Amino acid sequence: MAAPAPARDADGPPRAPYRGRFAPSPTGPLHAGSLVAALGSWLDARAHGGRWLLRIEDIDTPRCVPGAEAAILGQLAACGLVADEPPWRQSERVPAYAAALQALRAAGRAYPCACARRDVEAHWAALGVHWPAEAETPYPGTCRGGLQGRPARAWRLRVDEAPASRLRWHDRRLGWRQQDVAQAVGDFVLRRADGLWAYQLAVVVDDAAQGITDVVRGEDLADNTPRQILLQRALGLPVPRYLHLPLVRSADGRKLSKQTGAQALALGDPVAALQAAGAVLGLPRIEAGTVGDWLGAATRAWAGIIAAFANRSDP
Ligand code: GLU
Numbered sequence: 001m002a003a004p005a006p007a008r009d010a011d012g013p014p015r016a017p018y019r020g021r022f023a024p025s026p027t028g029p030l031h032a033g034s035l036v037a038a039l040g041s042w043l044d045a046r047a048h049g050g051r052w053l054l055r056i057e058d059i060d061t062p063r064c065v066p067g068a069e070a071a072i073l074g075q076l077a078a079c080g081l082v083a084d085e086p087p088w089r090q091s092e093r094v095p096a097y098a099a100a101l102q103a104l105r106a107a108g109r110a111y112p113c114a115c116a117r118r119d120v121e122a123h124w125a126a127l128g129v130h131w132p133a134e135a136e137t138p139y140p141g142t143c144r145g146g147l148q149g150r151p152a153r154a155w156r157l158r159v160d161e162a163p164a165s166r167l168r169w170h171d172r173r174l175g176w177r178q179q180d181v182a183q184a185v186g187d188f189v190l191r192r193a194d195g196l197w198a199y200q201l202a203v204v205v206d207d208a209a210q211g212i213t214d215v216v217r218g219e220d221l222a223d224n225t226p227r228q229i230l231l232q233r234a235l236g237l238p239v240p241r242y243l244h245l246p247l248v249r250s251a252d253g254r255k256l257s258k259q260t261g262a263q264a265l266a267l268g269d270p271v272a273a274l275q276a277a278g279a280v281l282g283l284p285r286i287e288a289g290t291v292g293d294w295l296g297a298a299t300r301a302w303a304g305i306i307a308a309f310a311n312r313s314d315p
Contacts, residue, residue, distance in 0.1 A: 018050025020214045022081075023203070025057045026068035030075045031262035033218070033248040033255065035277045040245040041216040042081045043281070043302040046295075053210055054083035059090040059202050071264075078267045079274055080291040088210065090202050097197040100205045100235055101155060101190055109234050110190055112152035113143040139186035153193035159186060159230065167226035172243040172309050174219070179226040188227055204228050208237040219244040220255050243309075246280050274298070281305070 022041045024034060045052035054076075058064045069089075076082065104110035123140050124131065131137045139156065159165050165182035181188075190201045207215060207228075215225075222244040232239050250260040265273055271294050275285065283301045288294035 016211070016213050018045060018048035018213050019053060019211050020045035020048075020050055020216055021053040021055055021207070021210060021212050022076075022083075023055040023057050023206075023217070024072050025060065025063065026065060026072060027063045028065050028068050028258050029071040029264040031256060031258070031265055032273075032276060033257065033262060035075075035079065035265055035273060036245055036248055036280045037216075037218045038076060038081055039079070039274060039277045039298075040243075040281050042295075043299055044214060044216045044243060044306065046299045047303040047306060048214070050214070051084040052081075053085050053212070054087040055206055055210065056087055056089045057199070057202070059093075059197050059199070061091070061196065075265055075267055078270045078291075080270070080295050088206065090197075090206065093202065093206060093209075094197070096205050096209060097191075097202055100201060104157065104190065104234060105155075107234070109158050110155050111144060111158060111187075112147060113139075113154045113156045113187075113189075114147045114150035114152055115139070115142050116153065116193070136185045138182075138184065139188065141187055144187065154189050155191040156187040157190055157231065157234065159188070165230075167229055169225055169229055169242070171222060171225075172241060172306065174222065174244055175312070177222065177225075179223065181226050181230055184223070185227065200224065200227050200231060204231040204235065204237065207240060208232070208235075212240050214241045214243065216243045216245065218255075219247050243306075246282075248280055 020041050022038045024030070024038070030038065042052050054073075056069050056072075058069070073087070101110055117137075119142065120137055120139060123142060124137065143156070144158065159182045161182055162180055166178065166180045168176060168178045170176055188200060189198045192198055222242075225242055225244075229239055231237075248256040250256050250262070252260075254260045256262045267273060270291050271288060274291065274294050278286065278298055278301075281302070282305055283298055286294050286297045286301070288297055
């Protein structure tokens with residue numbers, strides 16, 4: 001079988017009128033890192049004359065914090081970042097995720113899995129293989145052939161072996177990237193053992209349902225993209241363009257997050273917060289008295305930055 005064609009073959013304009021999104025998980029208020037993703041996705045939508053949508057990713061309910069959604073919407077509004085359509089909530093989208101899993105089951109692409117994390121670890125330990133703590137532990141396919149009498153816990157996507165699993169995909173900032181999904185993660189989870197829908201499935205179903213042409217988000221999610229493209233293909237959904245933005249790092253070099261001690265964004269001075277987020281995105285310092293003036297100038301500057309991405313010759 002020939003190697004699969006690249007997900008996108010050009011860095012030109014999107015195929016449909018631009019629709020972008022910001023998809024925060026309501027696990028707390030925005031911090032300096034999440035504002036970069038919000039601002040970058042907003043600027044990219046505006047620079048393309050497109051629409052900017054908001055999706056509250058409240059599917060991982062144990063991690064959701066009451067009041068976080070309202071706090072995030074308030075912070076975005078203070079920064080002048082207001083969605084063009086009413087926000088979606090993943091907690092209201094469960095029937096769509098169930099339908100997608102059903103379609104994958106009907107196509108023979110999804111199977112139930114009885115393994116707990118410790119079973120997967122025991123499998124690799126028995127082979128003397130140890131995966132680095134920061135990497136995913138690939139699923140070895142134990143339940144592909146059946147549950148062997150054990151109760152089903154999760155549902156997984158059957159990832160066909162290479163070359164089908166070898167994804168070459170394009171990022172507008174990072175250039176061409178490659179991942180063998182079978183090797184990197186193996187058959188990955190669509191529905192978790194606790195009954196919750198996995199991020200990979202929910203994000204793919206919702207990006208398609210919201211008509212998203214351009215996914216713009218933090219670089220920490222770049223390695224998830226090949227899984228999402230495999231799922232888009234398996235479900236017959238369009239593949240959007242991707243742009244992964246630089247991350248804000250904590251003092252010890254890790255991605256800024258609540259776990260690494262990120263503080264909620266203080267919005268006494270929204271222009272200063274935007275200025276700091278803009279610097280991470282590569283924008284020059286913009287002298288502006290109001291949020292609206294700052295965003296207008298930043299949109300023009302961002303158009304220059306993305307034109308430079310597009311003109312760069314990738315290896
Ligand atoms: N909800 C994810 C997060 O907050 C973002 C998902 C995405 O942009 O695809 O990290």
